[in-house]
Amino acid sequence: MTLSSTKNTGDFAQDNSASQVLHQKILGSRRFSNYWWATVVSLGATGFLLAGLSSYFKINLLPFATPNEITFVPQGLAMTFYGAAGLLLALYLWVVVILDVGGGYNEFNKETGKVRIFRWGFWGKNRRIEIDFPTQDVQAVRVEVKEGLNPRRALYLRVKGRRNVPLTRVGQPLSLQKLETDGAQLAQFLGVPLEGL
Numbered sequence: 094m095t096l097s098s099t100k101n102t103g104d105f106a107q108d109n110s111a112s113q114v115l116h117q118k119i120l121g122s123r124r125f126s127n128y129w130w131a132t133v134v135s136l137g138a139t140g141f142l143l144a145g146l147s148s149y150f151k152i153n154l155l156p157f158a159t160p161n162e163i164t165f166v167p168q169g170l171a172m173t174f175y176g177a178a179g180l181l182l183a184l185y186l187w188v189v190v191i192l193d194v195g196g197g198y199n200e201f202n203k204e205t206g207k208v209r210i211f212r213w214g215f216w217g218k219n220r221r222i223e224i225d226f227p228t229q230d231v232q233a234v235r236v237e238v239k240e241g242l243n244p245r246r247a248l249y250l251r252v253k254g255r256r257n258v259p260l261t262r263v264g265q266p267l268s269l270q271k272l273e274t275d276g277a278q279l280a281q282f283l284g285v286p287l288e289g290l
Contacts, residue, residue, distance in 0.1 A: 113203045115282055119262050121196020121213060122189045126264075131186035138179025145173025192216070195263050201228065201283060208250070210258055226252055234280040236272060236289035246272050248279070251288070 144160035147153055148169030153161045163169050197212035208231065210224040230253040239245040246266040249257040260279075261267060267275075280287040 112282075115199075115201040115279075117199040117260075119195070119197050119199065119212070120264075121193040121262070123193050123196060124264070127186065127190050131183055131190055134179055134186060135183040138176050138183055140176070141172045141179060142176025145169045145171075145176055149173070192220075197222075199260050201279075203228065210260070224258060226255070228283060230254070231283055231285050233286045233288045234276050234283065236276045236287065238269065238272070238289070248272065248276050 140155065143154040144158070144163070145165075147155060147160040148163040148165045151161050153159055160169075160172075163172075192215060193213050194215060195212060197210075200207075200209045200211075202209070206228050208224075208226055208228055212222040214220050214222050231250055232253055233251040235249040235251050235257060237245060237247050237249060244266050246261075246269065248260040250260060251257055261272075276287050276289075
């Protein structure tokens with residue numbers, strides 16, 4: 094009896110019993126909500142900046158309003174400040190989206206006996222965040238559920254000699270059913286216990 098060495102993609106979409114490699118793609122900053130907020134902040138900040146500059150130069154830079162009639166001190170000055178601050182925030186949001194901060198994958202390979210956790214970060218020496226360790230060092234899959242004002246639902250690997258390694262994406266918490274299902278299937282795939290339920 095031989096085991097196949099197929100490669101799974103996604104969140105446990107296929108039967109993992111005969112598979113030797115489990116590959117989970119992790120969604121990073123390139124999600125609709127981040128594109129939405131970057132666009133909204135960019136448009137709003139540009140409007141504030143143009144209104145403030147219109148009041149300073151006494152030229153109408155906005156075709157749908159007359160901000161050149163606003164006195165520069167204090168209203169125009171405040172609008173210019175808020176516009177510049179908003180554009181800096183929008184720049185940050187666009188950089189995070191372009192770099193796909195937090196995106197990556199989790200790979201569990203029974204053939205090589207390795208677990209690889211990979212994430213993208215910001216520019217610099219920590220742009221590529223990679224954690225590799227043997228599958229035999231995995232002691233358990235841990236589910237963490239914290240309800241309340243700032244809910245958190247996440248999966249972690251408890252690894253010998255290391256801190257808990259997070260597996261789920263940052264952002265919107267997973268549903269309890271999906272968290273339990275993913276945790277149970279991963280624990281079964283790795284042959285370790287499931288903790289925290």
